[in-house]
Amino acid sequence: MEHLFCLRCNRDFEAGQKSVGVFMFAQTVGIKPRQKSAAQRICFCPQCSVALAMGPPPEGALNVAAWKMIRDLVGSDPALNQAAWETLRGVVGLLPPSEAGTGSDARPVNEANADSAVQ
Numbered sequence: 690m691e692h693l694f695c696l697r698c699n700r701d702f703e704a705g706q707k708s709v710g711v712f713m714f715a716q717t718v719g720i721k722p723r724q725k726s727a728a729q730r731i732c733f734c735p736q737c738s739v740a741l742a743m744g745p746p747p748e749g750a751l752n753v754a755a756w757k758m759i760r761d762l763v764g765s766d767p768a769l770n771q772a773a774w775e776t777l778r779g780v781v782g783l784l785p786p787s788e789a790g791t792g793s794d795a796r797p798v799n800e801a802n803a804d805s806a807v808q
């Protein structure tokens with residue numbers, strides 16, 4: 690089976706991993722016999738796809754072409770952003786708990802007063 694990983698962060702993809710695939714092949718034009726290269730597949734994880742799309746254009750014509758394609762995907766539907774967001778939440782969930790509990794004593798604003806105001 691093909692070993693897939695994100696070209697930007699080198700993260701390995703597990704089975705069923707959400708990702709963006711960029712497929713490329715080269716073909717001769719106006720030359721006989723016509724030649725066609727094997728196709729290459731470049732993958733990006735959702736987080737890197739969104740980060741690339743939100744970032745400035747990269748150097749190099751090939752990179753810019755891929756950047757425009759990814760921007761097109763990220764910009765046309767929030768599903769890819771959603772996938773990146775879910776991945777981010779998964780990563781955040783793995784981090785050790787910090788001072789997240791300090792705000793847990795906060796109570797809803799004077800419920801009793803709100804009730805009496807209605808009556």
Ligand SMILES: [Zn+2]
Pocket residue numbers: 695696697698699700733734735736737738
């Ligand atoms: Zn990545």
